[in-house]
Amino acid sequence: MPRLKRHGLLADVRAERTAAAGSVILVSRFAATAVMNYVVGLALAWLLTPAAFGLVSAVQNVLLLAAGLLTAGLPWALALRIAQTHGVPAASRPEFRTALVANFGFGATLGAAFLGTQLFGVELLPSHSLILCLIVAAEMPVLAVNATLAGAAQGSSRFGGLGAMQTTESLVKCVAAVFMVSVLHAGATGVALSFLIGTLASVLLGVSASKGLLPGLGPMASLGFLRAATSIWFASAAMAFLITADLLGLELFGRAAGVTAAVLAGYQACGLLGRACYYIGDALADAVFPFMARTDDPEDRNRWFMAPVRWVMLLIVRSRWDFSWRRDRCCGCSSPRTTPALRRCCD
Secondary structure, eight states: OHHHHHHHHHHHHHSOOOHHHHHHHHHHHHHHHHHHHHHHHHHHHHHSOHHHHHHHHHHHHHHHHHHHHHHHSHHHHHHHHHHHTTTOGGGGHHHHHHHHHHHHHHHHHHHHHHHHHHHHSOOSSSOOOHHHHHHHHHHHHHHHHHHHHHHHHHHTTOHHHHHHHHHHHHHHHHHHHHHHHHTSOOHHHHHHHHHHHHHHHHHHHHHHHTTTTOOOSOOOOOHHHHHHHHHHHHHHHHHHHHHHHHHHHHHHHSTTTTOOHHHHHHHHHHHHHHTHHHHHHHHHHHHHHHHHHHOOOHHHHHHHHHHHHHHHHHHHHHHHHHHHHHHHHHHTTTSTTOOHHHHHHHO
């Protein structure tokens, strides 16, 4: 019986899903991981000293930027190629092989650059621990492989596998972080190690989810594939930088102005809430992307594109309307007898 359940679970993560099912899976994944990360963040804030918690926030910001850079180009180009060759896995294996090798090399380069900068240049992390720096550097090539496998799952519409990878990474990371801090008393180094363990768990699940797509030894893709990935990378990396630049800027330049770890943690939590519409829109776009890539009809592509746009706009407008309605009811701004002072308060 356990064997049957295991095979059923593996079949679920390899199954292709519709855009609607993919949207539900990925948005639900975002909600679940956001709650998990928030609860564990509160637990770590209680278990760690302010200095250690600030160091954890700095590690998280560095890894968030690295993940954005590693996800920006090759995984999207691979997802596009797999979607275009849907039903013929062999046709996309040179691109899959190239994406794995090139992105792993990119991740290793980022890790080496971080290590050199941290030890001999500008300190991105307020720590002199060599073990901590090595863990963060080792995490980057693992993030590269994980991003490539996620791109393959997205392009093949295996949204169950993609959602399982992302949820497993957060769950394992959160459980390991609490265990490292509360039981082993490993501090910020233990939390950094938990990030690496969570990503490794996601990679293992990604390998299972990509069965039938994974390439063996063979030829690499043409330079055209790398050129396409590079053009995608510049656009996506700019967004990743914008999302993390404020956090890294506060970490690097805010110390002299008295920005504490508690301020950074609060700012990060507010930033997550403020960008909720962005992350939900990103999940919806991930779900419709392979279906846009499979069609050559501009009208079909526009129809697929407008589907998530309508939901995101509805979410933003509805949230703004609810806020304005509650504000007006609370302040009485809609009443003709409202005083000018009260109207200024409502504004």
